[in-house]
Amino acid sequence: MQNIAIFGATGSIGGSTLDVLSHYPDRYRVFALTANSRVRDLVALCEKHHPQIALIADCSKKADLASGLSERGLSDIEVWAGEDDLVKLAALPEVDVAVLAIVGAAGLAPTFSAARAGKRLLLANKESVVCGGALLMQSIKEHGAELLPVDSEHNAIFQCLASSNDHDRSQARIILTASGGPFRNRFDLSDVTPEDAVAHPTWQMGRKISVDSATLMNKGLEVIEASWLFGFPPD
Numbered sequence: 001m002q003n004i005a006i007f008g009a010t011g012s013i014g015g016s017t018l019d020v021l022s023h024y025p026d027r028y029r030v031f032a033l034t035a036n037s038r039v040r041d042l043v044a045l046c047e048k049h050h051p052q053i054a055l056i057a058d059c060s061k062k063a064d065l066a067s068g069l070s071e072r073g074l075s076d077i078e079v080w081a082g083e084d085d086l087v088k089l090a091a092l093p094e095v096d097v098a099v100l101a102i103v104g105a106a107g108l109a110p111t112f113s114a115a116r117a118g119k120r121l122l123l124a125n126k127e128s129v130v131c132g133g134a135l136l137m138q139s140i141k142e143h144g145a146e147l148l149p150v151d152s153e154h155n156a157i158f159q160c161l162a163s164s165n166d167h168d169r170s171q172a173r174i175i176l177t178a179s180g181g182p183f184r185n186r187f188d189l190s191d192v193t194p195e196d197a198v199a200h201p202t203w204q205m206g207r208k209i210s211v212d213s214a215t216l217m218n219k220g221l222e223v224i225e226a227s228w229l230f231g232f233p234p235d
């Protein structure tokens with residue numbers, strides 16, 4: 001049985017992860033769930049998955065989380081709060097796998113903590129690779145951690161390269177494609193709204209990555225992410 005800690009459990013990737021885990025209760029245990037400020041959503045997830053630890057990053061919501069859990073008879077779940085606890089959780093000996101699905105640079109500290117503790121990292125938080133790629137890759141190597149990319153393109157590349165030999169790898173070129181999501185084939189963006197930008201025609205994702213996809217910023221982040229993960233300099 002592997003203990004899984006999900007950082008950013010209330011988000012889009014967090015939800016998909018929990019969905020997958022729910023199919024394998026004999027192999028994976030939901031050990032810890034974290035959120036930033038959405039206490040109600042976190043309590044609902046705790047009710048369903050019964051982790052040992054529930055963590056809210058916004059310390060001002062700690063009492064709300066404790067009372068929400070207590071009202072549902074879940075007082076046995078430990079309540080943690082704040083960035084220091086995020087870092088502590090990522091390094092906890094009981095944690096076998098850290099799913100890093102916090103959005104933005106707030107994911108950096110727990111990601112580094114998991115790397116330094118030699119964990120298996122399931123990394124969705126591309127911003128931490130973009131912000132700290134060199135140090136992160138070094139830390140993973142030094143501490144015997146393992147990084148599995150969750151970002152879909154990077155996961156696909158990871159699987160292709162894993163089955164290739166050194167020669168094929170040295171010849172490989174990585175090409176990332178982009179569509180522009182809701183703004184595909186639109187050349188004049190002067191009157192678009194934030195709501196237009198998050199209305200991706202194919203994927204239901206968090207708001208930041210949806211806007212990043214619509215503006216193509218996401219593809220820039222992905223190129224940087226790929227260059228660190230796979231050791232290819234961007235063209």
Ligand code: NDP
Pocket residue numbers: 007008009010011012013014034035036037038039041057100101102103104106124125126127150151152203204205206207208209
């Ligand atoms: P969401 O916005 O759906 O979820 C973000 C999660 O992070 C929530 O649990 C949120 O908590 C938590 N969070 C936000 N700010 C903080 C903070 N300051 N401290 C601690 N926790 C915080 O994001 P996504 O799931 O869409 O994306 C997560 C990551 O995965 C991003 O880096 C994104 O680029 C990457 N990714 C996402 C994909 C997708 O399909 N969604 C695909 C590929 C990569 P709360 O709910 O309380 O606000």
